[in-house]
Amino acid sequence: MDKINIIDKYSLxxxxxxxxxxxxxxxxxxxxxxxxxxxIWHSHELEDELFLVWxxxxxxxxxxxxVEIAPGEMLIVPRGVEHRPQTNGEEVWIMMLEPTTTVNTxxxxxxxxxxxxxxx
Amino acid sequence: MDKINIIDKYSLxxxxxxxxxxxxxxxxxxxxxxxxxxxIWHSHELEDELFLVWxxxxxxxxxxxxVEIAPGEMLIVPRGVEHRPQTNGEEVWIMMLEPTTTVNTxxxxxxxxxxxxxxx
Numbered sequence: 001m002d003k004i005n006i007i008d009k010y011s012l013x014x015x016x017x018x019x020x021x022x023x024x025x026x027x028x029x030x031x032x033x034x035x036x037x038x039x040i041w042h043s044h045e046l047e048d049e050l051f052l053v054w055x056x057x058x059x060x061x062x063x064x065x066x067v068e069i070a071p072g073e074m075l076i077v078p079r080g081v082e083h084r085p086q087t088n089g090e091e092v093w094i095m096m097l098e099p100t101t102t103v104n105t106x107x108x109x110x111x112x113x114x115x116x117x118x119x120x
Numbered sequence: 121m122d123k124i125n126i127i128d129k130y131s132l133x134x135x136x137x138x139x140x141x142x143x144x145x146x147x148x149x150x151x152x153x154x155x156x157x158x159x160i161w162h163s164h165e166l167e168d169e170l171f172l173v174w175x176x177x178x179x180x181x182x183x184x185x186x187v188e189i190a191p192g193e194m195l196i197v198p199r200g201v202e203h204r205p206q207t208n209g210e211e212v213w214i215m216m217l218e219p220t221t222t223v224n225t226x227x228x229x230x231x232x233x234x235x236x237x238x239x240x
Contacts, residue, residue, distance in 0.1 A: 001182065001185075001187065001195065001196070001197065001198070001201065002187070002195075003187050003188075003189050003193045003194065003195045004193060004194050004195065004196075005192060005193050006172075006192055006193065006194060007192050023170065023194065023196050024196075025168035025169070025170055025196050025198075025217070025218075026147075026148060026167060026168050026218070026219055027146075028146060028148060028217075030170070030194075047146060048145035048146050049145070050143065050145055050150070052126075054192075062121065065121075067121065067122070067123050068123075069123050072125060072126055072127050072174075073123045073124060073125050073126065074123065074124050074126060074143065074150075075121065075122075075123045075124065076121070076124075076143050076144075076145050077121065078121070078145075081121065097145070097148075097217065098145075098146070099146055
């Protein structure tokens with residue numbers, strides 16, 4: 001029951017698209033990540049996913065539209081919906097909330113998949 | 121799948137200790153509230169509760185310690201743990217994440233209880 005300074009946590013790592021866990025409640029993980037450039041198209045069969053931006057602009061591409069998420073804004077991606085997060089060349093700091101079972105690349109398993117997440 | 125500007129949502133209401141729902145995912149509600157002065161001692165038997173502060177300082181009193189949560193900081197209160205949120209006379213803007221079943225006053229049912237929450 002200690003408080004967590006979210007922004008401070010970003011100083012603990014530098015790599016991109018590699019989420020860290022900063023909290024857990026009710027079977028959900030609170031994760032943060034630094035992201036830059038394009039991720040892959042994927043969806044999560046059973047998990048809704050919340051994205052909240054702390055720094056920069058996250059560009060969330062859907063098959064039928066694109067949404068730009070700025071600091072202080074959030075977006076919930078419902079389960080089953082294909083999405084591709086990306087940035088316009090800048091490093092963006094995001095926070096995610098999703099079930100502890102969620103794998104970052106959804107049903108895709110490739111070199112960007114991270115199954116064993118570090119808690120910081 | 122529209123983005124949500126969290127700060128803008130606070131302009132939609134003025135009362136204190138009356139949470140509004142701004143999002144839902146995986147059986148959890150994302151709620152926001154304006155709070156001021158003391159709430160009541162309570163606990164939630166089955167629900168962990170996340171508090172994140174956007175403006176001001178939230179003072180979370182536990183039976184054995186007190187934690188001050190500033191903007192950009194968060195705190196997870198595990199189920200079963202008695203807590204009393206309060207502020208030092210200022211209005212504080214908080215965001216909460218908790219199961220949709222969570223009642224703000226936990227096992228206590230009094231004039232501060234809010235069971236039918238407005239979505240904004």
